[in-house]
Amino acid sequence: MKLSQIGELSLLEQIRKRFEEHSRHIIVGIGDDAAVLKPVDKNLLLTADMMVEGVHFDLNFITPYQLGFKLISVNVSDIYAMGGKPGFLLLNIAMSKNTEKEVLDRFLDGIHGAMKLYTVSLVGGDLSSSNKGMTLSATLIGYTKRYIKRSGAKIGNRIYVTGNLGDSACGLELLKKIRRTVPLQRNRSTFNVQRLTENSEILTFNSKLSELGLSWNDVEPLLRRHLLPEARDSKEFVRNATSMIDISDGLLIDLSRLCDESKVGARIYIKNIPMSSELKKTASYLGIPPIKLALSGGEDYELLFTTPAEKKVKAIYIGDITESEKIIIHTLGRKKTFSAEGYQHFDVQG
Amino acid sequence: MKLSQIGELSLLEQIRKRFEEHSRHIIVGIGDDAAVLKPVDKNLLLTADMMVEGVHFDLNFITPYQLGFKLISVNVSDIYAMGGKPGFLLLNIAMSKNTEKEVLDRFLDGIHGAMKLYTVSLVGGDLSSSNKGMTLSATLIGYTKRYIKRSGAKIGNRIYVTGNLGDSACGLELLKKIRRTVPLQRNRSTFNVQRLTENSEILTFNSKLSELGLSWNDVEPLLRRHLLPEARDSKEFVRNATSMIDISDGLLIDLSRLCDESKVGARIYIKNIPMSSELKKTASYLGIPPIKLALSGGEDYELLFTTPAEKKVKAIYIGDITESEKIIIHTLGRKKTFSAEGYQHFDVQG
Numbered sequence: 001m002k003l004s005q006i007g008e009l010s011l012l013e014q015i016r017k018r019f020e021e022h023s024r025h026i027i028v029g030i031g032d033d034a035a036v037l038k039p040v041d042k043n044l045l046l047t048a049d050m051m052v053e054g055v056h057f058d059l060n061f062i063t064p065y066q067l068g069f070k071l072i073s074v075n076v077s078d079i080y081a082m083g084g085k086p087g088f089l090l091l092n093i094a095m096s097k098n099t100e101k102e103v104l105d106r107f108l109d110g111i112h113g114a115m116k117l118y119t120v121s122l123v124g125g126d127l128s129s130s131n132k133g134m135t136l137s138a139t140l141i142g143y144t145k146r147y148i149k150r151s152g153a154k155i156g157n158r159i160y161v162t163g164n165l166g167d168s169a170c171g172l173e174l175l176k177k178i179r180r181t182v183p184l185q186r187n188r189s190t191f192n193v194q195r196l197t198e199n200s201e202i203l204t205f206n207s208k209l210s211e212l213g214l215s216w217n218d219v220e221p222l223l224r225r226h227l228l229p230e231a232r233d234s235k236e237f238v239r240n241a242t243s244m245i246d247i248s249d250g251l252l253i254d255l256s257r258l259c260d261e262s263k264v265g266a267r268i269y270i271k272n273i274p275m276s277s278e279l280k281k282t283a284s285y286l287g288i289p290p291i292k293l294a295l296s297g298g299e300d301y302e303l304l305f306t307t308p309a310e311k312k313v314k315a316i317y318i319g320d321i322t323e324s325e326k327i328i329i330h331t332l333g334r335k336k337t338f339s340a341e342g343y344q345h346f347d348v349q350g
Numbered sequence: 351m352k353l354s355q356i357g358e359l360s361l362l363e364q365i366r367k368r369f370e371e372h373s374r375h376i377i378v379g380i381g382d383d384a385a386v387l388k389p390v391d392k393n394l395l396l397t398a399d400m401m402v403e404g405v406h407f408d409l410n411f412i413t414p415y416q417l418g419f420k421l422i423s424v425n426v427s428d429i430y431a432m433g434g435k436p437g438f439l440l441l442n443i444a445m446s447k448n449t450e451k452e453v454l455d456r457f458l459d460g461i462h463g464a465m466k467l468y469t470v471s472l473v474g475g476d477l478s479s480s481n482k483g484m485t486l487s488a489t490l491i492g493y494t495k496r497y498i499k500r501s502g503a504k505i506g507n508r509i510y511v512t513g514n515l516g517d518s519a520c521g522l523e524l525l526k527k528i529r530r531t532v533p534l535q536r537n538r539s540t541f542n543v544q545r546l547t548e549n550s551e552i553l554t555f556n557s558k559l560s561e562l563g564l565s566w567n568d569v570e571p572l573l574r575r576h577l578l579p580e581a582r583d584s585k586e587f588v589r590n591a592t593s594m595i596d597i598s599d600g601l602l603i604d605l606s607r608l609c610d611e612s613k614v615g616a617r618i619y620i621k622n623i624p625m626s627s628e629l630k631k632t633a634s635y636l637g638i639p640p641i642k643l644a645l646s647g648g649e650d651y652e653l654l655f656t657t658p659a660e661k662k663v664k665a666i667y668i669g670d671i672t673e674s675e676k677i678i679i680h681t682l683g684r685k686k687t688f689s690a691e692g693y694q695h696f697d698v699q700g
Contacts, residue, residue, distance in 0.1 A: 027393060027497070028499060031611075032432065032500050032611075033397065033428040033429075033431035033432050033500070033594075033595060033596060034395040034396055034428045034429055034434070034492065035395065035396040036394070036395055036432065036494075036497045037393060037394040037395075038393060038394075039390060039392055039393060040389060040394075041389050043377060043386050043388060044386070044389070044394075045385065045386055045387075046384055046385040046387065046438065046440055046473055046474055046491065047384035047385070047440075047474055048440040048441070048442050048474055048487075048489060049442070049476050050442040050444060050476045050478050050485075050487065052444050052479070052481070055478060055481065077383075078383040078384050079383075079384055081383035081384070082382065082384045082386065084384070088396065090396055090398040091398075092398050092399070092400040092442075093400075094400060094402050094405075094485055123396055124396055126398055126399050126400045126487075128400050128402050128405060128406070130405065130485070131402070131404040131405065131482070131483060132482050133482070135402070135480070135485040137400065137442040137485075139398060139440050139489035140384075141394075141396065141491075144386075147377070147378065149382055245383060261381075261382075
């Protein structure tokens with residue numbers, strides 16, 4: 001059934017019922033002129049992101065479920081990167097009238113899955129038809145006592161990341177080869193990724209992988225990081241962090257943003273950059289240096305932050321903040337300077 | 351110059367500089383992972399709206415300036431309709447790379463004009479390219495001690511509106527005849543509408559109007575209400591109002607929403623419905639009963655609210671809340687029942 005056969009008011013009513021929440025913070029939820037929230041004795045955090053079909057995503061590569069999940073993760077990641085806790089979501093959706101109801105339902109499943117994972121409530125938004133393609137816009141409201149800006153890094157601070165880099169970019173490279181969607185989604189009750197090994201979809205998929213000399217176990221974490229990224233909670237780092245950003249456009253470009261705002265430079269050590277065994281194996285099969293994906297690949301949504309050198313931090317130490325206004329990459333005893341302007345042409349011969 | 355010749359980062363930097371605000375509420379504005387606002391000891395109000403080119407607007411009829419202004423007014427109207435004060439804006443814009451920079455600039459002028467009028471600060475958002483057409487998404491955050499829901503109307507309450515109805519719908523009918531944009535905008539310093547009588551654009555326009563037997567003075571308030579609607583501040587009504595909604599889809603449909611949520615009915619008196627002399631004159635020229643536009647025409651963004659009968663209210667009394675779950679329209683001694691389902695076919699022979 002197509003959306004045009006249902007009507008906007010009926011769709012809105014379905015969404016309202018499905019997402020109705022009885023949170024102690026929400027006085028008025030979806031359905032009035034505006035939502036009403038109780039006052040919160042913390043700083044408010046506000047972030048908004050947009051995803052446009054054909055620009056940010058291609059439904060030949062990503063399922064509606066994954067798209068919904070990712071839209072929320074991307075926004076939650078921004079709230080975590082400020083040291084906050086996500087709370088309330090407003091969602092504007094424009095879809096063609098010819099869209100199958102099934103597509104909207106699976107998209108909302110993905111939104112719902114992510115909302116449960118991050119404890120976020122939907123409090124408003126708009127559903128509209130579009131002439132062509134899908135446009136998604138989300139605003140997320142979070143809160144925090146202590147916030148962490150990009151601009152607080154001090155000379156001598158250590159630089160950390162929260163997890164492996166490059167997996168998402170390698171997942172994207174794989175998708176470009178495979179040229180199809182991957183039926184990866186979360187189990188509703190446990191939020192574990194369903195492996196779907198019995199699924200005939202996966203069997204077809206496995207035979208495609210075999211042609212490339214890879215197995216499902218090799219590529220699953222890479223595809224998952226790209227299609228169902230999980231934002232990293234900054235909770236345990238907030239007390240010590242002097243600056244923070246999430247890695248959405250790649251380590252080097254996001255580190256240079258942090259350095260620019262903090263008016264400092266950085267020295268990073270290639271040997272410290274965390275890379276998964278799956279990245280190393282798969283990138284090699286694809287003919288791409290893994291370190292290139294780890295330094296310049298985007299959408300890992302790991303956190304990048306700095307702390308005073310003496311603090312003990314349970315994250316991966318990758319470098320130090322310096323006085324120089326450049327980023328120096330130390331690799332095998334050689335040094336190389338990175339400049340944000342030229343990052344697209346950046347290439348490491350490591 | 352086209353947007354593609356400028357680049358996203360440079361555009362974002364320009365927007366950031368133009369809209370940079372030093373408000374005592376804003377700790378971190380545009381440019382970090384999320385904006386940070388100081389805690390407010392009031393209830394928060396959240397609303398979001400989307401405008402899609404070809405669905406909600408046509409740039410052959412509305413200028414980019416007017417579009418920007420209207421996007422903000424529509425959202426501010428939702429905050430006022432909850433009894434609140436608007437505060438902070440997040441804006442997601444998707445435009446084709448082939449859009450002229452001039453179009454974006456004039457759009458931002460309209461946004462800026464409305465932000466000054468309503469004392470709203472831009473604190474975040476996203477700028478993206480689109481494959482086709484423009485999609486605009488705004489989230490507005492407001493606050494209030496006392497909020498007014500749609501659901502508080504009580505039997506015996508009086509029903510009020512804040513101003514003339516039907517002007518905007520009549521303006522739209524005019525635009526459909528004229529089939530061009532009207533160079534109406536606000537004077538930056540005083541926020542008065544520029545009459546532009548010396549302007550050659552207006553001279554051409556005037557000759558088109560003469561063909562219809564109308565003058566610029568007749569149609570200006572109607573076009574203005576449609577193209578540059580001003581949201582009505584609810585400040586003076588908040589203390590007494592028991593329920594409130596803004597009129598975006600037309601008096602009858604929005605009144606029936608208010609009645610549905612309040613589980614009451616309403617009786618309205620046709621002779622009390624406020625209509626401008628310009629509406630009466632112009633609608634007649636266009637062959638449309640003015641009362642039809644006043645009852646069913648949308649986008650006036652006047653407030654519709656109820657108060658206990660004994661309260662003195664400086665607004666226009668149009669009817670009473672009743673026990674019946676229907677809306678009864680009293681006209682010339684006759685009665686007629688309105689049902690929301692059939693509103694599109696509603697027609698008053700008055």
